[in-house]
Amino acid sequence: MAFQLPPLPYPKDALSPQMSAETLDLHHGKHHKAYVDKLNELVAGTPFETQTLEEIIRATAKDTAKTPVFNNAAQAWNHDFFWHSMKPKGGGKPEGDLLTRLDQDLGGIDKFRDAFKEAAVGQFGSGWVWITLENGKLKIIKTSNADNPIAHNLTPLLACDVWEHAYYVDYKNRRPDFVTAFIDHLIDWNFVAKNLAQHPGQKAA
Ligand code: MN3
Numbered sequence: 001m002a003f004q005l006p007p008l009p010y011p012k013d014a015l016s017p018q019m020s021a022e023t024l025d026l027h028h029g030k031h032h033k034a035y036v037d038k039l040n041e042l043v044a045g046t047p048f049e050t051q052t053l054e055e056i057i058r059a060t061a062k063d064t065a066k067t068p069v070f071n072n073a074a075q076a077w078n079h080d081f082f083w084h085s086m087k088p089k090g091g092g093k094p095e096g097d098l099l100t101r102l103d104q105d106l107g108g109i110d111k112f113r114d115a116f117k118e119a120a121v122g123q124f125g126s127g128w129v130w131i132t133l134e135n136g137k138l139k140i141i142k143t144s145n146a147d148n149p150i151a152h153n154l155t156p157l158l159a160c161d162v163w164e165h166a167y168y169v170d171y172k173n174r175r176p177d178f179v180t181a182f183i184d185h186l187i188d189w190n191f192v193a194k195n196l197a198q199h200p201g202q203k204a205a
Contacts, residue, residue: 002040003053005033006080014088018181023169031165032079039072053077054150061151074146078128082159087188094189098196105138113183115140120162120179129179131158131192133199157195158187 008028013021039056043049048056048069056073060066093109094102106112120129123142130141130148133155141149142162149156160182167178 002049003036003043003076005036006083008083010088015086015186018170018185019086020170023166026169027161027165028079028083032076035072035075035079039069039076042069042072048073057148057150070151071146074148074151077150078146078148078159078161081156082128082161084191085158085160085188086182086186087191089185090188091183091185092189094193096193098189098193101138101196106140112140116160116183117176117179120160121176123162126163129160129162130156132156133196155195155199157192 005028008024012024012028015024043056048059051059053073053076056069057077060070060073063070093099099109102109102112106115116129116131119140119142123129123144125144127142127144128148130143132139132141132149134141138157139154141154143149148159160179162175162179164173167175171178171181
């Protein structure tokens, strides 16, 4: 059973004007699809064919002979996670346990905004910015190219794609404006809370 391109969790025009239908058409329909198609090509007839994306990512993360498989499996996973990190009329502030954790671990929503933006702008070239869970604490990290938290045994909670293809149609070279719009209008904090709740063993005491 070949890997499939998962559908977007909302209509293509649902994130407009912060992320246009044109961007989603290209980013999901062309870029994300290309990673899935390439992965299928690379794993055909190998044991990876029957594994999950997460299993492939863990198995190939440190194997330089398998870099193309890692890159395409990770990008296939990263993009699906990114689509679910956003929702129409998202942004604002999280609630409940997640808000407490954000206050404790990241110094509150304003400090989070600054640190997340700094990480996004500071990522040289292509990559991703994440909220992860590390040793029971929320943490902001950035990764290059296809690299992701799963490859480092961290738990991803939120992803923002900062490859140029994520924002060039709507923001040209203005990555900071894209990331500000992502934080203020697109983040689905319920998705973050749901991911956090799946790791109760890592909750703060
Ligand atoms: Mn992308």
